[in-house]
Amino acid sequence: MIKYIRTRKEWLILLIRVYHGMEISAAVCWKVGEGVKVEEIQVDPPKATEVRLKMLCSSICHTDISSIQGSPMFNFYPLALGHEGVGVVETVGDEVKNVKEGDTVIPTYIEECQECENCISGKSNLCMTCPVRLTGLMPDNTSRMSCRGQRLYHPSSCATWSEYTVIDAKLLVKVDPSIDPAHASFISCGFSTGYGAAWKEAKVESGSSVAVFGLGAVGLGVISGAKMLGATKIIGIDINDMKREKGEAFGMTRFINPNNSDKSSSALVKELSGGMGVDYSFECTGVDPLLTESLEATKVGSGKTIILGLGNEPYVSLGLFTIAFGRTLKGSMFGGLKPKSDLPLIADKCINQEFPLQELFTHEVQLTDIEQAFELLKQPNCVKVVIKI
Ligand SMILES: [Zn+2]
Ligand SMILES: [Zn+2]
Secondary structure: OOOOOOOHHHHHHHHHHHHHOEEEEEEEEOOOOOOOEEEEEEEOOOOOOEEEEEEEEEEOOHHHHHHHHOOOOOOOOOEEOOOEEEEEEEEEOOOOOOOOOOOEEEEOOOOOOOOOHHHHHOOOOOOOOOOOOOOOOOOOOOOOEEEOOEEOEOOOOOOOOEOEEEEEHHHEEEOOOOOOHHHHHHHOOHHHHHHHHHHHHOOOOOOOEEEEEOOOHHHHHHHHHHHHOOOOEEEEEOOOOOHHHHHHHHOOOEEEOHHHOOOOHHHHHHHOOOOOOEOEEEEOOOOHHHHHHHHHOEOOOOOEEEEOOOOOOOOOOOOHHHHHOOOEEEEOOHHHOOHHHHHHHHHHHHHOOOOOHHHOEEEEEEHHHHHHHHHHOOOOOOOEEEEEO
């Protein structure tokens, strides 16, 4: 192994960065509807329980787009964006024990104290000691990022469309440095949310039937999880015909494009499942009427629907009779995955290439060209845009 020795100048630069912060490039959204701009921002050193990461790679998740458009969950600006990604630990706070300088890590936005009622029971991944933060700030209600003297908020636990970011060390999951950076970024949110929803929330059984509404990274993650659990009928629904090939690569057995029929999506799913509907459905689009459709697509009395797509409206309509007939609707954050317990297992599968994550990687931009990424997302063949940093 080659031992890297820093020169005096490099030590000096490092000391300045550790104690005085650094000027770096990051994507900033100044207000709703303005899109993002790459700006020179200040990133402060980490506090005692925090870590500063040098980002290797990031990607775009639908929640980022919601934040730019004005999400009911995150209504504070200016925003430093991005929550998917992978990075290397650059500086650690004095009290950090779980990671060290040079470790390759994935940032998450859910904590797992392993001591509270939910963490122990196994019923939920939502830690009661450290709830998901919706303040856009660090746990001490301050920010480590600023731009021209203005505090920057970050909708998730940190901002990954940035050369460097600061995050609470408890939210980091260490991964093998041999992991493909783009694939590591995909499993940090979208794909794992879908995979976890099939695995942890629905607990899909062998031989069961599944319908997935929306075949983006989350929906393709659901298909992958359902296949791993032995589902024999996996129906993908999307209005983009190019998603058929993607769905099949992950294990989808039938494809529906509802635009090619006068019938409703739920009626089309029932036609492919003996008239009764499926055991489990997953709503991954956040499009209001599809919530009722995804419920209606499941069996009366026992069907279960997991809602993963979040639109920009705080309230949605729901067909009362769909749920009155004994169906269950379950919400989910991060697909029910516990970062410390479950994400390392997905990272191992990622390294062992147990799912074809390269199928998600359709486009790539440099951080400095991130504005182009939003145009790429409109292309029909686009699944994920990787941001090289
Ligand atoms: Zn807990
Ligand atoms: Zn996400």
